[in-house]
Amino acid sequence: MDFYFSQRGPSEALRACNLSAQVEAPVPASTIAGFRVLGGDGVSVEAPITWQHLAVLVGLSLLVKRRRLHWSCWNGVPGLLSPANFLEExxxxxxxxxxxxxxxSSLCVLVLDRDPLPLIARSSQKYWKILxxxxxxAFYYPLIACxxxxxRVSYLVGCLLSWCHCVVHIWQKVDCPQSPKIYRYYSTLSYIPIILCLVLLSLWYPALLIRSFTGQEETLDKEVMKIHGVAQGMVAWENPSMDLQCFQELSCPAAHLSLLSDTPLRFCLTGFRIPLxxxxxxxxxxxxxxxxxxxxLxxxxxxxxxVRAGMTKDIVILLVQFGLVPSESPAVPVVSPHSSTVCYICSLVLCCLLTCAMLLRTLVMHRNNLKxxxxxxVLDVFYKAHILRPSRQAIVCWMSFAAFQTAFAxxxxxxxxxxxxxCSVGFTFLxxxxxxxxxxxxxxxxxxxxWPFWLTLVVAVIVQNLAAHYQFLEQHPLRKELTNRRALYIVTYLLFPINxxxxxLAGVWRMVIxxxxxxxxxxxxxxxxxNRSVETFDPGYHTYCHYLKIEVSQSHPVMKAFCLLLLQLARPEGPPGLQASNVEEGIQLMQPKKAPPSRARFKQTRARWWLAYTLLNNPSLTACRKTALSDPTANGTQLSSPKP
Amino acid sequence: MDFYFSQRGPSEALRACNLSAQVEAPVPASTIAGFRVLGGDGVSVEAPITWQHLAVLVGLSLLVKRRRLHWSCWNGVPGLLSPANFLEExxxxxxxxxxxxxxxSSLCVLVLDRDPLPLIARSSQKYWKILxxxxxxAFYYPLIACxxxxxRVSYLVGCLLSWCHCVVHIWQKVDCPQSPKIYRYYSTLSYIPIILCLVLLSLWYPALLIRSFTGQEETLDKEVMKIHGVAQGMVAWENPSMDLQCFQELSCPAAHLSLLSDTPLRFCLTGFRIPLxxxxxxxxxxxxxxxxxxxxLxxxxxxxxxVRAGMTKDIVILLVQFGLVPSESPAVPVVSPHSSTVCYICSLVLCCLLTCAMLLRTLVMHRNNLKxxxxxxVLDVFYKAHILRPSRQAIVCWMSFAAFQTAFAxxxxxxxxxxxxxCSVGFTFLxxxxxxxxxxxxxxxxxxxxWPFWLTLVVAVIVQNLAAHYQFLEQHPLRKELTNRRALYIVTYLLFPINxxxxxLAGVWRMVIxxxxxxxxxxxxxxxxxNRSVETFDPGYHTYCHYLKIEVSQSHPVMKAFCLLLLQLARPEGPPGLQASNVEEGIQLMQPKKAPPSRARFKQTRARWWLAYTLLNNPSLTACRKTALSDPTANGTQLSSPKP
Structure with missing residues (x-):
């Protein structure tokens, strides 16, 4: 809107801002700090307030970060403040x-707006737009970091921040709903997603704060977080197929995971969660x-x-010239006043529905692919065999996946x-x-x-089908055979021009479809x-494939379950509900109903497999194995301890 | 050209026909019988001659057919005259x-011509065009049937026919090379392929005739033809994978096929022939x-x-209006007199080369697919498993394959x-x-x-790649691991808008590519x-898949070799060079160099397998097995007869 200030002068911009019924009220925006709310004199008021606001936010996040560093030092979690644990669910x-x-949504506003930053004047826009x-x-970073x-303190800060943001945005749009950009309500409408998201945040943070006081979720969250401390030290899943098969052969330890019934992991394993x-x-x-x-729109x-209002007569003349409209008709129905607008809106609605349906289909397909x-x-998902391990390309693709999905939509x-x-205009007018x-x-x-031409083609196709069915295909009881070969060749030769x-027509259909x-x-x-032989040249699919590799290699549910088990073994006093006794219980649950032929051997095999499996996938644990897990036999015995 | 007669009157059409230097000569075309060569009075002369010509052709082909029926009664080949044995090589x-x-080429001429049939007047064109x-x-049928x-007689008739056709067409085009249709030499140029093909036929038939007198090829051709008599009675290859594996396990009887060295079959088996x-x-x-x-063109x-000559000034004004050309320039180079024509011809040449390259690629891919x-x-070729047997759809697709390939080109x-x-015009002008x-x-x-925008994007991509390689990917000696997860998440979050x-840009590239x-x-x-999951909805690919099924099921080289072997067994006196002794020789060649551990058992196994294999794929032979091939053991012994 500063752009319009500079273009039209302040008075006209004020008029533009107050096009609604609130003309008599003074512009109240300058009373609200920052947030690109315009005062009467624009930038000079705005810049220091925004800086001040930013400084508060940065200071707060640094404060929180220091707390976090302390907290993480206690528990071995890397201390860098993370905005979102995309991989950790x-x-x-x-x-x-x-x-x-x-x-x-801010990006959308930014691309179309000619005043990219709230604190910078209207000179050299393109550099500031890039900045x-x-x-x-960075500006919205604290909202996610809290x-x-x-x-509790961070939740409280989050509450304050989200409320502040939300109130300012709503106030701004209620105060000045119209803008002279493109369409007078466009700015307001394009801000609706931002406001809705801020409302969601304003409700979410208080809920988190209240829940933190009740204290139910706290321990569990911490427990689950620690899994990722171990998971981070673990090596990527090398060969999930073999591992999971071994897992299943050993009489399904998935039942064993019932001890995780209180954690989100269980849901993750059984109910399947779509990645964040x-x-x-x-x-x-x-x-x-x-x-x-x-x-x-x-x-x-x-x-x-x-265009329609101005060119009605010209269009009619053009249509008559092209022979689409007989010249004797009054041609009023042809350029029906709203037909093109109706076509446009209908096709727009159809496009939105189709795109949303395709996005939903992406969810379903992703679920299937991950499973x-x-x-x-691997060959059910990819055309060729892939090694599911992180690589430079895979990490880059994983980083840009969400952005690509958005841009492609x-x-x-x-x-x-x-x-x-x-198509719709053509269909309507023709x-x-x-x-x-x-x-x-x-x-x-x-x-x-x-019509005789179409009829000929249809008849030729029908004749070929009938001849193929009744003449050239011998309905042998065992199998179908080709017969009457020479008649087949003659028909093929004679029908060549019609074919x-x-x-x-088939080619046109191929093009259209x-x-x-x-x-x-x-x-x-x-x-x-x-085509499938060159499918990775498609940048979208290429990104998705690599994204999938990272997802599968880094968040395999079996690996997560093992991390949890390892945590429990290392600290048997653990959180309530996840005691060592529960592990025993899980192992008992895992036992088959009827007595197996060689129970001791079975248990020994299972123990050894668990050990080998853990060590195979965690070579980094091999060094500290003698200290943490005293020796292989002991570890095996510990896992499959004496059964009542 | 009759169209132009009716439009412009005979005198103008004559002038159009005689635009060349031969104006002083009288129109000689009416002296040549039929073939759409125009006399001065057009249709009235042409129709009866064409009918007469057609009657001669039909009578000749009927005569030939009767001879064929007699001949085929002698040798068991179905007597129906076939124009081309597409499946039989x-x-x-x-x-x-x-x-x-x-x-x-006739079809091309027909579609653009407004005088479809030589014998019908210019009324009700569309029905006659369909006819x-x-x-x-039917008109060109005798050329292929001979x-x-x-x-020898048929070859002689073929010589006469092709010479006749060729001379008439060349005479017509030399006599009247220009026509008022589209472009004056278009008609002549579009007839060049027809004339070239007729010249080829005019040389091919004499060569066949001469070869039939030398008598070298005759017996061999007959021998090979009889294979297809058996092959026609044989059942389609049910499961080539299993069969060929069995084949290979039995110490490669492909060596055994060296006895076929004199026949085209050997070339078919080793050199691989592309199907007709x-x-x-x-x-x-x-x-x-x-x-x-x-x-x-x-x-x-x-x-x-x-268009260019007429609209030079308008285009300049238009380009200036669109801001593509600065208004102060004289704009002469912009609408360079030949630039658009050069663009058009260049792109046309490029398109022709590309299409021909793709057609060659089709040959290569087809060879690989067949192999x-x-x-x-099967899964190397198709995405899903297919049963390679004839079906109604497959036969229809096989019939229309060549026509579809042509239309798609x-x-x-x-x-x-x-x-x-x-693209080329845009590139040139911009x-x-x-x-x-x-x-x-x-x-x-x-x-x-x-440029700052592009630079930002490039820098962002490079930074992500470098960070992924040096920061987020731990170069473990054994395998690569993901590390620095929280930094990865922060970078992902911060670079989201740039991504x-x-x-x-990636989406635009996806669209373009x-x-x-x-x-x-x-x-x-x-x-x-x-996409591969819906690839059979593509009509072209659908046709190709079914075509491939028929080709593979009906002309498997192993099946052909077996047919030949069966023929030789049934008639040991056979043609020269394919005696039973040769079979023995082939079997000796087939033996491994060093002595196998249990030779007798190996031979017995092989004999049994051969029998089972033949009978499995020829249930129709089971009935006559006791007569033709006396009993299983005898048959087995016969095949793997005493070795010196």
Whole structure:
């Protein structure tokens, strides 16, 4: 809006801001600190307030970080403050998703706005716009960091911050709902996702604070967090297929995991949780659909109406010239006042629904892919065998996955809208309006004139099918055989020219279906738009494949369960509900109902397997094995201790 | 040309026909019988001559057919006259391909011509055009049938026919090389493939005739033909994978097939022959590329030149309005007189080369696919397991395969031309011409203004890659591990907005690459343009898959070899060079060099396997087994007879 200040002068901008009924009220925005709320004199008031606000936030986060460092020193967790544990599932998923939604919506505002940073004047915008790409994540950083610290004070700070943000944004939009940008309510509408996400945060933090006072979730969260301390030291899953098979062969220790019934891990193992990173990407993608659809709606519909109003007569003349409209008709129904607008909005709604459906389908496919990869069925997911271990490329792809998903949703919606709008306008003007007005246009005449041609093609295809079924295929009781070969060759030769014309139609269908398929599935990263032999050249699919590798290698449920078991073994006094006795109980549950032939041997085998399995996947533990887990036999005995 | 008669009157049409230097000569065409050669009074002369010619052809072919019936009664080959044995490789491949080329070129002429049939007047064209689709294959039928009869008389008739056709066509085009259709030499140029194919036929038939007098090829051809008599009675290959593995386990009887060294079968087994049907489809596809390119060249280039000549000033004004050209420049270089024509021709040449390259690639891929399927590696070719047996759908697809390949080559060339022309024009007008003229256009200004943006994106990607390699990936000696997780999460969070912008670029790239890939590979039927999970919805790939099934099930080289062996066993006196002694020799060749541990058992196993294999795949032989092959043991002993 500063842009408009500079363009039109303050008085006009004020008028633009107060286009609504609140003209008589003074501009109250300067009373609210920072947050790009405009005072009458713009930047000079805003800049120091925003700096002050930022300093408070940074100071607070440093304070929290120091506490965190202390706390983490006690428990061996790396002390760096993390905004979101994307791989570790215990976080507040809704909260993280809301912050990412705010971030993306700010990016949308930023790209279209000509005043990128609240604290910088209107000179040299492009550099500040680039800087703003890094500024906004840092600006909203405390909102997400307060939740990951897991302390009452941080929750309280989070409450205050989210309330503050939320109130300021709502106040700003209620105070000045209109702006002269594109469409007068566009700015307000594009801020709705930010406000909704802030409302969610404003409710989430108090809930966390209250829950921290009741104290139910605290110990459990800490327990689960420590798994990741161990998991971080563990090596990536090398060969999940073999491991999981071994696991299952040993009479299903999945039952053994019933001792985890109180933790989210159990849900993770049985109910299957979609990874946080995917939740984030879907959230931002849905917001992207909203923002792009909003932009397409408010930017194009008025243009269409203006064009239609101004060019009605010209269009009619053009249509008559192209022979689409008979010249004698009054042509009023042809350029029906709202047909193009209706087409546009219908296709936009269809595009939004399709894109959202594809995003949901991504969730389902991702769930299936993850399950298949956890079970080692690599070839069910990838066309070629992949090694599921982290690599440089995989990490980069994992980092950019959510952003790519969001960007692809934007582009996919745009492409679909262009295609569907053209199709719907063509369909309306070539079929529906001529049918309504009862006039025969050029297209209908072509179709009418060519009916013998279509009939010939249909008859030829039917004849070939019938001949193939009744003449060239001998219905042998055991199997089908080819027969009447020479007649087959003659028919093939004679129908060659007609089949070429059928082939042209099939080719057109191939073009249409591949174009439509690619447009509709553009927003899905989990399928490649290229042929399977070159599918990794598709940047979207390439990113997804590598993302999947990291997800599978780093958050295999069996690995998580083992981490928990190891933690319990190292500290038998553990949290309530996860005592060593429970491990015993789990092992008892695991025993088969009828007596096995050689029980001692079975137990020994299992113990050895557990040890080998742990050490195989944790070579780093080998060094400290003699101290932590005194010796292999003892460890095995400890796990499969004397049974009543 | 009759169309032009009716439109312009005979005198003008004569003038059009005699535009060349032969104006003083009288029109000699009416002296030549039929063949759409125009006399001065057009149709009235032509129709009865064509009917007469057709009657001669039909009578001749009926005569030949009766001879064939007699001949086939002697030898058990089904008596129906077949134009081409597409599945049986022994045919004269070049000859068949030439006739199909003539057929397709006639179709091209037919579609664009408004005078479809030579014997019908210019009334009710569309019905006669449809009828012509069936007329032309029947018209050229004798040309192909004379070769398949395999007799001297038929070769002689073939010589006469092809010479007659060839002379008439060449005479017609020399006499009247110009026509007022589209472009004056278009008709002549589009007839060149027909004339070339007829020249090929005119040389091929005499060669066949001469070879039939020398008598070398006769017996061998007959021998090979009889294989297919047996093969026709045989059942389709049920499970090539198992069979071929058994085959290989039994110390490679492929060596055993060295006894076939004199027959084309050996070449078929070792050198690998591309099926006749595929040769046909590639031939007609190449002709299709020629015809479409010719049409694109002669129909569009004059239009471009006319448009350019007429609209030079308008285009300049338009370009200036769009800001592509600075208004102060004289703008002469912008609309360089030949730039658009050069773009058009360059892109056309590129398209033709690309399409031909893709057709060659089809050959290579087909060879690989067939080899893989012969070895039973179904999953190397198809994404899902297929049963390789004939079905109604497979037969229909097999019948229309060559026609589809041709039609897809036409459409693919058209699509590529549209895309490449637009791209090359855009590239020329936005990059090359501004660079030449030294003026900064709008596009250059955008790129110049946005360099900090591009730099930011590049730096962000490089930073992520470096960080992933040096910070987040622990270079463990054994395997790579993920480390510094919390820093990874922070970087992921902070770079999210920049990654969204990178994702937009990746999305644009995805769009471009998938569009280009699909356009370039449109003419290839052996790859699907859709994702692998829905790839059979692509009509081209669907046709190819089914075509492949028929090819593999009906012409497996092992099956062919067995047919030959069976024929020899049934008739040991057989043709020279294929005596029973040769079978013995082949079996001796098959023996391993060093003595096997249990030779007798090995031989017995092999004999039993051979018997079981033959009977398994030929249930129809079970009934006559006691008579033809006296008993299992005898048969086994016969095959693995006493070794010296």
């Amino acid at each position: 215990e976080g507040n998923r809704g909260l993280v998703a809301a912050v990412f939604g705010i971030l993306f 703003a790409l890094l500024y906004y994540p 939740a990951t610290v897991r302390h 990173k995917l939740v984030l990407s879907i959230t931002t993608a849905v917001l992207a659909v909203y923002q792009v659809a909003l932009l397409l 408010v930017a194009v519909v008025p243009t269409i109406q203006i 298949a990869l956890y079970q080692g069925a 934007c582009l996919g919606l745009l492409i679909q809208q262009v295609i569907f709008f053209i 079929f529906i309006i001529p049918l309504q007005s009862g006039t025969n246009t050029y297209l209908f005449k072509i179709i009418q004139n060519m 070429v014309l059928v082939g042209v 591949s174009g439509l398929y690619n447009a509709v599935h553009f927003s899905q990263l989990d399928i490649s738009l290229l | 022994e045919g004269n491949r070049g000859l068949v391909a030439a006739v199909f080329g003539i057929l397709f 012509a689709l069936l007329y032309y294959p 070769a398949t009869v395999r007799h 049907k595929l040769v046909l489809s590639i031939t007609t596809a190449v002709l299709a590329v020629y015809q479409v390119a010719l049409l694109l 002669v129909a569009v280039v004059p239009t471009i030149q006319i 893989a399927l012969y070895q039973g590696a 036409c459409l693919g060339l058209l699509i590529q031309q549209v895309i490449f022309f637009i 990059f090359i011409i501004p660079l030449q003229s030294g003026t900064n256009t709008y596009l250059f200004k955008i790129i110049q203004n946005m 969204v912008l990178v994702g937009v 998938s569009g280009l890939y699909n356009a370039v590979h449109f003419s290839q039927l052996d790859i699907s343009l859709l």
